[in-house]
Amino acid sequence: MTESLLPLAPGLDQPLEVLTACHSRMQSQLRTLDRLVRWLPEHGADDDARKAATNIIRYFDTAAVNHHQDEEVSLFPLLFERVSSAGRPRLKRLVDWIRQDHEEMAAAWQRLRPQLAAIAAGTSAELDADEVANYASRYLSHIDREDNELFPYAAQLLSAADLTALSEQMVARRRLPR
Numbered sequence: 001m002t003e004s005l006l007p008l009a010p011g012l013d014q015p016l017e018v019l020t021a022c023h024s025r026m027q028s029q030l031r032t033l034d035r036l037v038r039w040l041p042e043h044g045a046d047d048d049a050r051k052a053a054t055n056i057i058r059y060f061d062t063a064a065v066n067h068h069q070d071e072e073v074s075l076f077p078l079l080f081e082r083v084s085s086a087g088r089p090r091l092k093r094l095v096d097w098i099r100q101d102h103e104e105m106a107a108a109w110q111r112l113r114p115q116l117a118a119i120a121a122g123t124s125a126e127l128d129a130d131e132v133a134n135y136a137s138r139y140l141s142h143i144d145r146e147d148n149e150l151f152p153y154a155a156q157l158l159s160a161a162d163l164t165a166l167s168e169q170m171v172a173r174r175r176l177p178r
């Protein structure tokens with residue numbers, strides 16, 4: 001085995017691993033968001049703050065959206081095709097919770113995004129710490145539930161062919177012009 005200083009990211013041919021790895025990147029962006037809240041009072045919207053805000057916006061406007069679509073448009077239908085009638089109520093409760101949480105996270109993002117856009121533009125150094133804390137807390141709870149319930153369940157239910165189909169949809173989604 002060759003060692004590397006750089007972490008290796010799974011390829012889209014490993015869709016469940018990609019979804020899990022995305023959670024690590026989300027957590028990293030949330031940590032940056034938390035640091036930004038603490039940075040701004042002393043440093044204002046300096047170059048570092050503007051770059052951080054720009055990167056956070058880029059991530060949650062693109063990668064996070066793709067991640068949610070991977071789940072809602074691609075993964076959930078596959079799971080419902082594979083789950084037994086006995087497992088359907090459990091899956092439905094979990095999927096309903098995730099979809100509702102996606103909607104609430106999207107609404108929270110719409111409240112945070114303009115603040116970050118103003119920081120990125122250098123026109124403001126204001127970022128609501130409570131909004132950031134609530135957003136991060138919701139996301140971390142969401143990630144925990146997906147990592148510990150959804151993805152292990154999907155790994156049990158999905159066949160190799162299902163994973164290939166999921167992978168193909170994820171690749172196609174990332175090639176679509178925005």
